[in-house]
Each structure stands twice: as C-alpha cells, then as structure tokens.
Amino acid sequence: MKANELVGKTKDELTTKLADLKKEQFNLRFQKATGQLENTARVNQVRRDIARVRTALHKQVGGKQA
DSSP, X not given: OOGGGSTTOOHHHHHHHHHHHXXXXXXXXXXXXXXXXXXXXXXXXXXXXXXXXXXXXXXXXXXSOO
C-alpha cells in the first residue's frame, strides 16, 4: 500500500482499514510464535501500513488523536 492510496479515503474507511491491519498483525504474530509463519517480510509490511493509515488519520483530524 502506498500513502497516496489513502488520501481520498474517509475517516470511517481508514478506521476500518486500521482494524483489519491490526487483526492481520495479530495473526502474523501468532503464526510466528507457533512456527507457522512463511512470509516473514509481511510482518514489517503490515507494521508500516499501520503507520501509514495512522498518519493519514492524523492528517484528517487536524493533529488530534484518533
């Protein structure tokens, strides 16, 4: 995901995307702990995507915590 893909999205869409990414991050951590994780690079991708979504939310609300 690129940051410019998030620009036109509403706050609700971004919040939903953030929740989905957090669920995926949890599942990836669980897979890593049980030794089932195959794509280890995905952990960092998801982490960065969460940061991008949080940044987009932060910009939308004008600096207030979302």
